[in-house]
Amino acid sequence: MGAAGDARAGSGATFLGALKDAALVALITLGLSFPIVALKTEQDLQTRLILVERWGLVATLCAIAFALRLAWLLLGTHVRLPRAASLLDASSMAKLRLLAPWIGLLFVLAFPLIALGIAAAGGPGPLKLIDNYGIQILIYVLLGLGLNIVVGLAGLLDLGFVAFYAVGAYSSALLTKTFGLSFWIVLPLAGILASFWGLMIGLPVLRLRGDYLAIVTLAFAEIVRLVLINWVPVTGGYAGISGIPKPTILGFPQTPLTRLLFMYYFILALVLIANWVTTRLRALPIGRAWEAMREDEIACRSLGINTVMTKLTAFSTGAFFGGIAGAFFAARQGFISPESFVFMESAVILAIVVLGGLGSQIGVAIAAVVMIGGTELLRELGFLKAVFGADFDPAQYRMLLFGLAMVVLMVWRPRGLIARRVPSILLGASSRAAPGAPRG
């Protein structure tokens, strides 16, 4: 609630000034919460709407705002979070930066074991941990890597990435259910079909720039979703498609646990492949062209780069990853419906890419862990019921806090979590740096 008097924070150093400022913030909170929080609309027995007064809640909110603002003004200027860079000297920092991806990889590989360990120690079941955290986050990492090519590398703002996810999921579900094709054939097919859709959407919108492109991609994604809802004979409408067969190798994964482990390592492999492909593409002329186009499209065109082809390849490559993720999602759930492909998903994927730091693959992974893992964690806070009463449902606040976290993270680090951008190519000695090394 740092609403008022940010400019006057300097004069707020005096206690009285801070008090006045905090009182103003409390007053604004009162104004904001007057009708919407203070009076709750509820239906009575005749299904008429009546108002229930909740002034206590408003008073609590105002008090919280007052206290937070006061604390911020009085302490915020004195307390400084120690920066990681000041704790470590430059050389160990560089070493850490080099090692971090490998430590991360090791952790991800060992994650199922850790989950089993937690379960053995009396925590929640390993199935739930691996499924809700491991697989869920990795799907978003894969989607983020796909969108990262379009938004992060090529600089094309795509608000409808979920369309490719949906195309991948529905095409794989329909192909396996209707034609009985094996998952291993369908997976690449779903990617290819999605990348065709990328071409199809990309072709007409190439003339558009910036925000016009954003709204048209959003419109296309909505069209795809509406068609999925309304084309009932093929897609099943709201009911969706259920009973999608699970992938197997020679009938191998049979128990729920082994199947889950199989799915976990499979999506992990897909993510690692996608990461490797992205890294390699960035070293190829096409990847260089994407990044050049992001920086300056006109300069790019005058240097003879075919921007039409460059944009189309970015769109279809990103869509390919989205399609693969969709096919995996369909196989993992066994059930898909248009509910899974709403605009919110596009927004979440875009948030992961931007919060991670545009163009950074490690950033995508970290942002996915923070955002998806964080909101999943909120489902677990059942103990808060003991504090706030039995009708307090923490899951209700999940998306509210998700939205708030997006705003706070963006204001805190506008360039994303991994803001340091390593150029793909440098003039001079460092241009011989190994191109295969993981980049931040």
Place this chain on the structure above:
Amino acid sequence: MDYFVQQLINGLTLGSIYGLIAIGYTMVYGIIGMINFAHGDVFMLSAFIALILFLLLTQIFGVLSLGVALIIVLILGMALTSLWNWMIERVAYRPLRGSFRLAPLISAIGMSIFLSNFVQVVQGPNNKAIEPMLTNVLVIPVGTGSVTLAEKQLVIMATTAVLLLVLWYVVQKTPFGRAQRATEQDRKMASLLGVDVDRTISLTFVMGAALASVAGLLWMMYYGVVSFSDGFVPGVKAFTAAVLGGIGSLPGAVLGGLLIGLIETFWSAYFSIDYKDVAAFSILAVVLIFLPSGLLGRPDVEKV
């Protein structure tokens, strides 16, 4: 013929509401070049505020005259929604001014998620329905048949027309409007010439919210039901309208709003109601492919 005229009336009513929301998008885009994704949810919030104030006045204070109640709701709702949007700009967008292009957009998407879930948490997830009001209809003979013009449709179109006149006056004739247009053209130059840019931007958000709050009241009055998820679809359609008309152009936003309303209504009337949104979005895509800066937008000049 009468069927056609009837749909025309319905389409213009819906289009008026879209137009009012679209102005908020287009003004903010014009002045800071940002898609204010939270605007649709501000509209939804304002519909809730209008609903609660209306219930408060009629049930607790016992205001009997519907007209008086609606006017009080209109004015109070405008003030409260403006306060919300002012706060949102202050907290979520102002710290990101001058940052790179996508940062405020993500912040706005986060704000939009926050607002719709906030309303869901504090007001509950159910649809909120009130008794229909202004139910009188005028029957006008047209050709062989007749069309009905509901009183509330008349109120919606009249309110929109009056507000547009006020808006036109404010933007074209007042010192604030001049400052706003100057900021839109060149922010740095405007601030060098003594325009308080931050204040102008704040006031632009306030104006956008005031218009959205009128749209929220009209929506609540027209449909008689609001829900926390009502922000997204009207918001996207209003944004589509703003882009269709040429983003940054005020007459364009109104024209786009009316067009989207008409397209949607006629498509539902003559073809299929299921695909009405598909029609609106497809026409947007087609128009933008041939007129990349919208119907009334100025074409971008590429400077090197």
